[in-house]
Each structure stands twice: as structure tokens, then as C-alpha cells.
Amino acid sequence: MKKTAGLDIHKVTIFCGIFDGKHHQDVKEFSTTTVSIHSLGEYLHEQGVTQVALESTGIYWIAVWNILEAMGFELTLVNPYLIKQMPGRKSDVKDAQWIATLLHKELLRGSLIPEQNIRELRCYSRKYMRLQQKQTSTLQELERILEMAGIRITSLVSNISAKSVRQIIKQIIQGNDDAQELIKYIHGRILKRHGIEKVKEALQGFVLEQHRFLLEQAMEELELLEKQSEQCLVKMREICQRHYSKEMKLLKSIPGISEISALIIIAETGAEMKAFENSGKFTGWIGLRPRNDESAGKLKSTATTKGNKYLRTIV
Numbered sequence: 001m002k003k004t005a006g007l008d009i010h011k012v013t014i015f016c017g018i019f020d021g022k023h024h025q026d027v028k029e030f031s032t033t034t035v036s037i038h039s040l041g042e043y044l045h046e047q048g049v050t051q052v053a054l055e056s057t058g059i060y061w062i063a064v065w066n067i068l069e070a071m072g073f074e075l076t077l078v079n080p081y082l083i084k085q086m087p088g089r090k091s092d093v094k095d096a097q098w099i100a101t102l103l104h105k106e107l108l109r110g111s112l113i114p115e116q117n118i119r120e121l122r123c124y125s126r127k128y129m130r131l132q133q134k135q136t137s138t139l140q141e142l143e144r145i146l147e148m149a150g151i152r153i154t155s156l157v158s159n160i161s162a163k164s165v166r167q168i169i170k171q172i173i174q175g176n177d178d179a180q181e182l183i184k185y186i187h188g189r190i191l192k193r194h195g196i197e198k199v200k201e202a203l204q205g206f207v208l209e210q211h212r213f214l215l216e217q218a219m220e221e222l223e224l225l226e227k228q229s230e231q232c233l234v235k236m237r238e239i240c241q242r243h244y245s246k247e248m249k250l251l252k253s254i255p256g257i258s259e260i261s262a263l264i265i266i267a268e269t270g271a272e273m274k275a276f277e278n279s280g281k282f283t284g285w286i287g288l289r290p291r292n293d294e295s296a297g298k299l300k301s302t303a304t305t306k307g308n309k310y311l312r313t314i315v
């Protein structure tokens with residue numbers, strides 16, 4: 001007899017309901033510790049359950065998924081919103097039974113969960129993108145500190161992370177804030193474009209001890225973020241070279257797709273486009289498809305829909 005299980009996962013507890021097509025077993029409660037999740041898996045094995053469905057509640061489902069997947073269960077991850085649309089019972093204890101019932105009747109549409117290699121790659125790629133955002137914030141903080149100290153060199157360069165600006169900041173941290181000395185670290189192209197006097201004027205500031213302290217802190221933070229970003233890239237390259245070298249080569253052949261863009265595209269799509277029925281579904285998933293908000297022949301909005309923020313940034 002086919003048996004299915006439904007898991008209602010919370011921060012500290014997991015409710016497990018089992019359905020055999022006719023009867024529900026009593027809902028059992030487990031904790032979210034690793035030991036308890038293994039006990040849950042052993043209980044499901046004892047009951048003859050092979051198919052398990054669970055709600056995608058925050059990040060709480062991830063540990064449960066990884067352990068049960070390793071124990072050989074056929075898993076389905078379901079958006080709680082889709083379960084709520086189904087007419088039926090609703091309470092914390094009965095949720096698990098209801099999920100098990102819907103799974104048994106094949107009424108659940110599972111979310112796309114890529115293979116382990118892609119999940120690992122995605123962890124590194126998303127961490128990399130968060131680190132890039134933090135680097136941008138730190139660079140803006142450095143610019144703000146320089147302006148507080150009266151140094152306006154950032155208005156004469158196109159990129160605040162340029163080598164000239166970094167050398168200026170390091171000299172100021174070391175106690176050298178003389179414009180006559182600082183100008184020696186400015187690239188000749190900048191001097192030629194703006195003139196020596198204008199650059200020297202931009203370097204003339206009023207640097208206090210707190211400014212040096214803040215600059216030192218921000219530079220240390222920036223260098224740490226850059227180091228961690230590079231470490232993430234190393235991990236991403238290793239996985240793609242080992243498992244997705246063909247896909248990398250094809251993506252990089254497209255004009256405008258860099259190596260980093262290709263790495264992130266593979267991480268987010270899973271290098272498997274069969275999950276999308278057509279290009280329209282794919283652009284909608286990314287969030288680049290215009291909204292079709294029309295009523296009585298009047299177009300109310302054509303704003304793009306929400307989508308995968310990581311891939312949307314790249315594309």
C-alpha cells in the first residue's frame with residue numbers, strides 16, 4: 001500500500017503526518033536538531049514511506065531536505081501559498097496530514113530543486129554577489145570619510161576603487177596627508193586630464209585622527225571582502241570546470257557574457273533549461289517580462305514582474 005508523508009516544518013519543531021489513501025496516522029512531532037531529523041527518517045522507513053512532501057518555510061526546510069535526501073526518500077518541496085489555495089483543513093497540527101493527503105492524490109506541484117552540485121555552486125555564487133554589494137557600500141563609506149576630511153580626489157576619478165585612490169588612502173592612514181607628497185601617487189593620465197594644480201587642490205584636506213581611524217577600518221573591511229570574493233570565485237570555477245565546462249564554453253561565446261556572468265547563470269538555472277516550457281516562462285522567472293495589467297481595454301501597468309534577483313542583476 002502506497003504511503004505518503006507530509007512535513008510541516010517550524011523553527012524548532014517538525015510535524016509529520018502519514019496517509020495511506022484511506023486513513024491518517026496520528027501526527028508525530030520531532031525537533032529540528034540533526035539527531036531528531038535522522039529519527040524522523042528512520043520512523044518514515046519503518047512505516048514504509050518513500051514519498052515525502054514538505055513546505056518551503058524560510059530556510060528551515062534545507063537541513064531537513066539534505067538529510068532525508070541522503071536517506072533515500074523521494075522528496076517534493078512545495079510553496080505554502082499553493083497549499084493554501086487548496087480547499088481543505090487548516091491548523092498547525094493538521095497541516096502535515098493535509099500535505100500528505102495532497103501528495104498521495106498527486107495534487108502538489110513541486111518547486112524546482114537542482115542537483116547537489118548546483119546547490120553548492122549556488123551557495124558560493126549568492127555569497128559572492130552579497131560580498132559585491134558589501135564592497136560597494138564600503139567604497140561609498142571610504143568616499144564619505146575622504147569628503148569629511150576635505151579631500152575631493154574621488155570627484156576627479158571615474159572609479160573610487162582605482163589604484164591611485166587606494167594609494168592615497170593608505171598614505172593618509174600612515175600619517176602622510178601633505179598634498180605635495182600625495183600627488184606623487186596620482187596616475188599621470190589623471191594629472192594630464194585635470195591639471196596638476198586642480199589635482200593638488202583636491203588633495204588638500206584637513207585630516208583628523210578619527211578620519212585616519214575610520215579609513216583604516218574601512219580599508220581592512222574592503223580588503224577582507226575582496227579576499228572572500230576571490231575565494232568564492234575559486235570554488236565556483238572548480239565546480240564549473242569539473243561538471244559544467246561545456247556549458248561555460250557555450251555561455252562565454254555569447255557577446256556580453258563574462259566568466260563571472262556565466263558562473264552565476266549556471267548556478268541559478270542549474271544548467272538545465274528543460275525546467276522552463278519556453279523563453280517567456282524563463283524571462284518571467286527572471287523578472288524581465290512586462291506585467292500584463294489591462295482592464296476594460298485600458299493598460300494600467302507594464303512594469304516588469306518580480307523574479308530571481310540574482311539572475312536579473314546579471315541579465
